[in-house]
Amino acid sequence: MPLSATRTKHRFMVEYSVNASPKILYPYLASPSGLAQWFCQEVRLEENQRYNFIWDNQSHFAELNSHRTNRSVRFVFLDQEKRSMPDANYLDFTIEESQLTQEVFLRVLDYSDETDDIELQEMWDGLVQQLRELVGG
Template sequence: MSDKIKFEIEFVIQASPQLLYQYISTPSGLSEWYADNVNSRSELFTFIWDGSEENAKMLKKKSDEFVKFSWEENDDDSFFEIRIIVDEITKDVSLFITDFADEDEVDEAKMLWENQVSDLKQVLGSK
C-alpha cells in the first residue's frame, strides 16, 4: 500500500467561529455541506454519500477551534482535520483543512474540498 500524502488547503469564510464550529462538529451541521447525511453515536460518525456509508471516529475536538477525524477503514495514520483560524489583525475567519490522499489523487481531493466548502458558503450565505 502506498503512503498517503498530507495536504493542506485554506478557505476564507465570512462567518463567526462559533457558527462555523456547529457546521464542522455536529451531524446536522456536517450533513448540510459535507455529506448527504451524517449520523453519530458518541465519537463515531457515519457519513453517507449516494447511499454508500463511511465511518469515521472523532479523535479530537476543541470548541470553536477544530475537529479531527480518522476514517475507520484506514490502516495508516491518516486523518482529516478542519481547523477554524481567525486572523488576529484582520479578524478574517478561515477554515484550514488538513487531509491525506494517494499521490495521484491529491488534486482530486482538493477539488472535492473546494466543492464541499463552496456548498458550506452557500448554506452560510457567505461569499
C-alpha cells in the same frame, strides 16, 4: 523495480477564507446535522461516539479523535468493522481568526489514499463553496 505492496498516504492541505464567525462555522464542522448539509449525503452519530459518514449510499465510519470548541475537529476513519487502523485516513478542520484583520479561515487537512491534488482541490473548492453559502460567507 517492483512496486511496493503498501500504498503511501497523501497529505493535502488547503485554506479558505470564510465570512462567518468561528461560533457560526464550528457546528457545521463538528455536528452530524451540520456536516450533512454540505459535506456528505448523511451523517449519523452511532454508539461510542462513532460517526457514520454516508457518501453514495456507502457507510464510512470515523471517530471524533480530537476537538476544540470553535477551533478544530479531527475525524479518524475506521475499517468496515469499525476498528482503528494503523496510518488511518483522517480529516482535520481548523478555524483560524486573524487578530489583525478579523478574517476567519478554514484550513482543511485531508490525509488519505487520494493523491491527485487537482481533483482534491476541485472537490474541496466545491464543498467549501456549499459551506460558505450555508453560513452566508
